[in-house]
Amino acid sequence: MNRRDFSASLVGTGFGALATTLLAGPALAQSSAPAEGKQYTKVEPPVPTIVPGKIEVMEFFSYACPHCNAFESTLSAWSKKLPADVAFHRVPVPFLMNAENLMRTYYSLETMGQVDAMNPKVFAAIHVERNYLEKPADIAALMAKNGIDAAKFTAVFNSFSVATSVARAKKLMAAYKIDGVPTLTVQGRYATSPGQAGSFEQATAVVDYLVQRSRGKT
Numbered sequence: 001m002n003r004r005d006f007s008a009s010l011v012g013t014g015f016g017a018l019a020t021t022l023l024a025g026p027a028l029a030q031s032s033a034p035a036e037g038k039q040y041t042k043v044e045p046p047v048p049t050i051v052p053g054k055i056e057v058m059e060f061f062s063y064a065c066p067h068c069n070a071f072e073s074t075l076s077a078w079s080k081k082l083p084a085d086v087a088f089h090r091v092p093v094p095f096l097m098n099a100e101n102l103m104r105t106y107y108s109l110e111t112m113g114q115v116d117a118m119n120p121k122v123f124a125a126i127h128v129e130r131n132y133l134e135k136p137a138d139i140a141a142l143m144a145k146n147g148i149d150a151a152k153f154t155a156v157f158n159s160f161s162v163a164t165s166v167a168r169a170k171k172l173m174a175a176y177k178i179d180g181v182p183t184l185t186v187q188g189r190y191a192t193s194p195g196q197a198g199s200f201e202q203a204t205a206v207v208d209y210l211v212q213r214s215r216g217k218t
Contacts, residue, residue, distance in 0.1 A: 001065040001096065002180040034206045040192040047175045047188035054087035055214045057207060060173060060183045061090055063105065063133075064097040067194065068182045069123040074200040075182075076119070086211055090115075093181055094170050098134055105139050107165040108156045114148060121146055186210040 034040055049056040059075060061068040079088045092103040105122060109115045125131040125142055133139045136157060144150040156162060176185055184203060185191045190210045197203040 001062075001067050034192075034197070034209050039197045039202070039206045040190050040210060041196075043176060043185065043189055043191055047172070047185075049188045050089075051087040053085075055085055055187050055211050056185075057082070057086055057088045057187075057211065058172070058185045059088075059090045060093050060176070060178045060185070061181050062093050062096040062099065063102045063122050063126055064099075065181050066127060069127045071182050071194055071200050071203075072119060072123055074204065076116070078204040085215070091169050091172055092166075093173050093178060094166075096181075098132065100166070101133065101136060101139060103166045103169060104136075104157050104162050105133070107162045107169075108153055110165075111156050111159075111162065112148070112153065118143070118146060118148070187214040189214065 036042060061071075063069075082088055090106065092106040093099065094103060106115070109118050109122075122133070122142070125133060131138065131142070133142065136154065139157070140150040140154050143153045176183075176191065180193070182203075183191055183193050184207050186207055187210070190213075192203055192206045192210070194200045194203040197206045
């Protein structure tokens with residue numbers, strides 16, 4: 001979702017048509033590679049990677065974004081099958097609803113090793129239950145509801161390390177010139193999205209192609 005297009009209606013009835021459009025998007029031709037300028041774009045200038053010796057894939061996302069919510073199950077399943085030479089990271093963005101708290105939520109879960117367990121539940125709270133997690137206390141209550149110690153979570157949420165991660169995410173977003181989510185980047189050189197690639201599955205297929213193209217350039 002583009003930062004300029006976001007509104008409180010993001011969890012409203014209009015999303016079903018959007019998801020259907022993405023899922024029904026044009027498939028990549030099996031006989032041809034994804035094309036620069038069509039299924040993906042080059043990042044100019046390239047952004048330095050963080051993990052040496054790995055091919056770096058990032059998803060820029062927001063818990064508040066309905067597109068990211070719909071993409072999550074596809075992305076999560078795909079990311080668990082990535083080869084050992086690929087480092088996958090999610091990067092929450094500092095725009096859309098309640099950005100600061102939701103960025104801190106993601107990095108708190110990452111610190112506590114709870115991303116896989118809680119990502120679907122945070123998305124569901126916002127997009128299904130209409131619990132917009134407006135305050136840190138609301139977020140802590142969601143954690144407690146799902147078996148995570150609320151006091152420990154709050155301590156991590158307010159920690160210097162999480163604040164540092166949030167600041168780094170803001171710099172990464174600026175370096176990549178991200179203005180819409182979800183966006184996937186590869187090795188600091190390429191970017192794509194479900195909308196650009198044609199569907200959720202095609203977005204991960206384009207990333208697979210770009211990972212292969214990036215091998216030998218780490």
